[in-house]
Amino acid sequence: MIDSKLFYHQAVALAAAGEDLYQRGWVPATSGNFSCRLDADSAIVTASGKHKGRLSPTDFIAVDLNAQPISSGKPSAETALHTQLYARFPEIGAVLHCHSPAATVLSMAMAGKSLLKLSDYELLKAFTGIDTHATSVTIPIFANTQEIDSLAAKADSYLAEHPNCPGYLIRGHGVYCWGSDLDTCLRKLEALDFLLQCELEQLRLSR
Numbered sequence: 001m002i003d004s005k006l007f008y009h010q011a012v013a014l015a016a017a018g019e020d021l022y023q024r025g026w027v028p029a030t031s032g033n034f035s036c037r038l039d040a041d042s043a044i045v046t047a048s049g050k051h052k053g054r055l056s057p058t059d060f061i062a063v064d065l066n067a068q069p070i071s072s073g074k075p076s077a078e079t080a081l082h083t084q085l086y087a088r089f090p091e092i093g094a095v096l097h098c099h100s101p102a103a104t105v106l107s108m109a110m111a112g113k114s115l116l117k118l119s120d121y122e123l124l125k126a127f128t129g130i131d132t133h134a135t136s137v138t139i140p141i142f143a144n145t146q147e148i149d150s151l152a153a154k155a156d157s158y159l160a161e162h163p164n165c166p167g168y169l170i171r172g173h174g175v176y177c178w179g180s181d182l183d184t185c186l187r188k189l190e191a192l193d194f195l196l197q198c199e200l201e202q203l204r205l206s207r
């Protein structure tokens with residue numbers, strides 16, 4: 001039984017987040033997808049092909065953690081990447097996926113590398129469990145594919161080994177980030193994208 005009040009509340013919050021992320025240029029041309037957990041076994045996710053800066057509460061679909069719809073409509077093609085995270089981490093409440101220029105370009109500029117190490121940045125403290133800049137956080141980069149189930153399986157096996165990983169990149173595609181609730185997820189995404197922009201700038205300066 002879907003909690004329709006919670007569904008509506010989450011949908012309104014995700015639509016507002018979408019407006020903000022669209023203004024930043026991180027979800028151009030209907031790209032990206034967003035979700036929030038409903039309960040232990042379900043989440044709401046953006047419907048396929050919607051403009052992410054102009055979402056309404058009817059643009060969301062409830063899905064189970066096998067990425068199958070449990071309300072009417074067609075969920076995002078990348079739903080399985082969201083539900084993999086909810087299934088892997090019972091404590092997370094929101095997942096955001098964006099196609100920001102920094103995530104897209106940096107993952108391509110790092111061709112042949114499957115890990116991005118972020119070290120010594122003050123903003124690393126935005127990630128859960130980190131209280132000093134004198135540390136490093138590793139972000140995996142997965143190859144892009146249209147085989148979403150196989151990508152979800154790859155992400156799942158990496159995250160099983162690295163449960164504190166705050167997000168991942170898909171090469172030439174974008175970034176996935178998650179958090180205990182939507183505000184936490186937005187804060188982590190903002191920090192992660194800032195750090196990606198810094199890495200990109202450093203790469204430019206070193207060439």
Ligand SMILES: [Zn+2]
Nearest residue numbers: 032078097174
């Ligand atoms: Zn995408």
